[in-house]
Amino acid sequence: MSVTLRDLLVGLETIGPPTDLDIPILGLAYDSRQVRPGWLFVAIRGFHVDGHQYVDHALKAGAVAVVVDVRHWNGPTTLGVPLITVADSRVALAPLAANFYAHPAAHLRTIGITGTKGKSTTTDLVSQVLEGGGLRTGMISTVDFKIGARRWPNTTRQSTPEAPEIQGLLHEMLDAGCSYAVLESTSHALSPYWNRLGNVYFDVAVFLNVTHEHLDYHGSFEQYRADKARLFAMLGEGQSEASCHQGDRVERPVWAIANADDPNCQFFLDAAPSYARRLTFGVRAAADVRAHAVASGPSGSHLRVTTPWGEAALHLQIPGSFNVSNALAALSVALSQGVPLERAITALEAVPGIRGRMQPIHLGQPFDVIVDYAHNPDSFEQVLSMLRPLTKGRMIAVFGSAGERDRAKRSVQGEIAGRYADLLVLTDEDPRGEDPAAIIAEIVEGAERAGKRVGDGYRCIPNRSEAIHVAIAAAQPGDLVLLLGKGHEGSIIYASGAIPWDEADVACQALRSLGYTKPDA
């Protein structure tokens, strides 16, 4: 790409004396280890280290310009390359990246999905249903990235990556002929502090639900909800007033789509600009797109849907009553974008499942094994309460809780699992810099509150592979082994670094070690 530093700074307020802006910039990085000759380095102060310490490293790697944050830069006023000072370098990353990639979002219809639970599944469903309607899409989710027919795992460890990755992917989507981009939009990425989703110019905002999560980052539930609702406030951003309104006619309509079953539905709809079209979906509450006569079982759900575009029967293959709500969200998006109801239904019915999300593992064993990403109290309550009545034998739950994240949830997870499951196998999730045994001890407190005792009620096996092998070896015909918390994730993070991880594969290894070999049907 042929971009100058001047192009990159369009729309950004800089502090300090003018500098030579007519130099070509070949790439941009917020990590000095990623810098290549000819690139711009953006220094960010993080939670662990201050990126400003790595300016020299970036220069040695070939950086030809550096952006620093006025609050954190104590270095020299000249570096031998242009030095740009901004008020907040993290916030500046999004406009810098959007300028570098020539604002790809302005030429795509962008759909953001937010909510505490169900974002990845819904993001994938939306992408698949739009494709079913003949619309070429790209997708950014916790689980996978996708551009048209090409799909690959998201290995960034972030659900919504940093702005340079997002803008780069949007640029690739545009190049590949996509007309839509579907983005899983986390509260972290939406928060004005992180601003990863700045310059994405959302056309459709989808709200699924909001419960207790990430309060350690957002400080309070109100702030968490407000950060999520920023997705709705951002609708139409970047479109001129003229393109949103032509008298009464909206040229490029923006849509605010929200879950009527969630008590915060109206809060999210109210956050959208007045000219946004509004659409609700619901299973229990009255809504524009509504489910009726829902019958959910281990092999999916049957229901009827009524919509402003007509009525239909729907058989979802993905298990979990909460996936009915996710499917209604995807259906609402597709209908809002002109996909005919029959085509949207056909596409939804064809989805076999989502990797790491209620994913059954079958090697011919006489008990069930399911891998799911549930890693907070609310997801635990949902998944375990739904599966308990469907489990003929014992329920064995294998899980841990993340280090350096919301501590309050650990014992709550232990308590909820203790109420529903017969045996808990407590293990490592991502201890990060914390003592793994101390995290497990906090989960044990909750398990004991639920009446579980060490031995036949719970076992502590920090090594996750060993924990899964033990749980699967303990299963009898009719039992259910639930592997919770890692889902699709490709690593476990310890203080010493990350080790590669594949939960479904470890479950298969454990089953094979017991002599089960039949491949997945």
Ligand SMILES: CC(=O)N[C@H]1[C@@H](OP(=O)(O)OP(=O)(O)OC[C@H]2O[C@@H](n3ccc(=O)[nH]c3=O)[C@H](O)[C@@H]2O)O[C@H](CO)[C@@H](O)[C@@H]1O[C@H](C)C(=O)N[C@@H](C)C(=O)N[C@H](CCC(=O)O)C(=O)O
């Ligand atoms: C809490 C959080 O958001 N952390 C993000 C943050 O990390 P950090 O503050 O620890 O960064 P740091 O290690 O202190 O480094 C500071 C800066 O120095 C740079 N650096 C560092 C070392 C070096 O040699 N050279 C160098 O330039 C780093 O690249 C960085 O820019 O800045 C990093 C770079 O921008 C991010 O990758 C990292 O996301 C990590 C992976 C993360 O776990 N984020 C989670 C909390 C997150 O964002 N989650 C949300 C929500 C998930 C959900 O809803 O479930 C998500 O969207 O994924």
